[in-house]
Amino acid sequence: MNHKPVAVITGASRGIGRAVAISLASEGFDIAAIARSIDSEGMGILNKEVEKKGVEFFPVGLDISCTGCQTEVVSNILERYGRIDILVNNAGVAPLQRNDLLEMTEESYNRVLNINLKGPIFFAQKIAKEMIWLKQKIVDYKPVIIFVTSVSSTLTSTNRSEYCVSKAGLSMASTIFADRLAKEEIRVFEVRPGIIQTDMTVKVKDKYEKMIHEGRVPQNRWGIPEDIGKAVASIARGDWDFSTGMVFEISGGLNINRL
Numbered sequence: 001m002n003h004k005p006v007a008v009i010t011g012a013s014r015g016i017g018r019a020v021a022i023s024l025a026s027e028g029f030d031i032a033a034i035a036r037s038i039d040s041e042g043m044g045i046l047n048k049e050v051e052k053k054g055v056e057f058f059p060v061g062l063d064i065s066c067t068g069c070q071t072e073v074v075s076n077i078l079e080r081y082g083r084i085d086i087l088v089n090n091a092g093v094a095p096l097q098r099n100d101l102l103e104m105t106e107e108s109y110n111r112v113l114n115i116n117l118k119g120p121i122f123f124a125q126k127i128a129k130e131m132i133w134l135k136q137k138i139v140d141y142k143p144v145i146i147f148v149t150s151v152s153s154t155l156t157s158t159n160r161s162e163y164c165v166s167k168a169g170l171s172m173a174s175t176i177f178a179d180r181l182a183k184e185e186i187r188v189f190e191v192r193p194g195i196i197q198t199d200m201t202v203k204v205k206d207k208y209e210k211m212i213h214e215g216r217v218p219q220n221r222w223g224i225p226e227d228i229g230k231a232v233a234s235i236a237r238g239d240w241d242f243s244t245g246m247v248f249e250i251s252g253g254l255n256i257n258r259l
C-alpha cells in the first residue's frame with residue numbers, strides 16, 4: 001500500500017489537466033496521469049514537473065470514451081499504488097467543427113457525448129466502487145471525485161450544442177454522484193471553468209479576446225489553467241470537508257447575470 005495519497009487525472013497531458021496534476025503533485029499526491037497517448041511531448045513535460053515535486057509519476061494511456069478499456073486501467077493503478085484518493089475527470093473535447101444546431105451531425109454528437117459524458121460517468125462509477133472498498137482498508141482515507149464541466153453547462157452556444165449538452169449532463173452527473181456517494185463518505189464536486197487559455201480555445205482565440213476586451217468577463221482577463229489547478233488543490237487539501245455536490249465556478253464572474 002502506497003503511503004502517499006494518489007491522484008488520478010484524465011486529460012493530463014495538456015491545458016487544465018496538466019496544471020491540475022502539477023498542483024496536486026505540489027500537495028504531495030503521487031500522480032497517475034491519463035491521456036490517449038503516453039508518449040506525447042505534453043506527458044514528457046508533466047513527468048518532469050511532477051518529479052520535481054518529489055512525488056511519483058505514472059503515465060497511463062486511455063481513450064476515456066472506451067468504457068471497456070477502463071477496468072484494466074483502474075486495476076493497473078491499484079496494483080501499483082493500492083489506493084486512489086482523488087479522481088479528477090477532466091478529459092474533454094470540443095466539436096471538431098463548430099456547426100449551427102440545425103446542421104449538427106450525429107457523428108459529432110456521438111463523439112463529443114462519448115468522450116465528455118459517457119466516458120467520465122462510467123470511469124467515476126468504477127473508481128467510486130473501489131473507493132468504497134478502500135475505505136475499509138485505509139485509515140484517514142478521504143476520497144474525492146471531481147468533474148470538470150464548463151460554463152457551457154448553463155450558457156448556450158448554438159454552434160457547439162453537443163458540447164453544451166455534454167457539459168450540462170456532466171453537471172447533473174456530478175450532483176447525482178454527490179448524492180449517492182455522500183453516505184459512503186466520498187465527496188463529489190463540480191469544477192466549472194470559464195474561458196481558459198489552452199489548446200481548446202486556440203481556434204477561437206480572437207473571438208474570445210474581443211469578448212473579454214468588450215467586458216463580457218467581469219474580471220476582464222483570460223483564465224489560465226493554473227486558476228483551475230489552485231481550486232482543485234484547495235478541494236484536495238480538505239479545505240471543503242463539510243461540503244459535497246458543490247459547484248466551483250472559476251470563470252472571472254461569468255456566473256453573474258448582468259442586466
Ligand SMILES: NC(=O)c1ccc[n+]([C@@H]2O[C@H](COP(=O)([O-])OP(=O)(O)OC[C@H]3O[C@@H](n4cnc5c(N)ncnc54)[C@H](OP(=O)(O)O)[C@@H]3O)[C@@H](O)[C@H]2O)c1
Nearest residue numbers: 011013014015016035036063064091092150196198199200
Ligand atoms: N479551455 C477552456 O476554455 C475550457 C472551459 C471550460 C471547460 N473546459 C474543460 O476543461 C477540460 C480540459 O480542457 P482543456 O482546455 O485543458 O483542453 P485541451 O488543452 O484540449 O486538453 C484536453 C486534454 O484531454 C485529453 N483528451 C482528449 N480526448 C481524450 C480522450 N478521448 N481520452 C482521454 N483523454 C483525452 C487530451 O490529451 P491527449 O490529446 O494527449 O489524449 C488533453 O490532455 C475539458 O473537459 C474541457 O471541456 C475547458
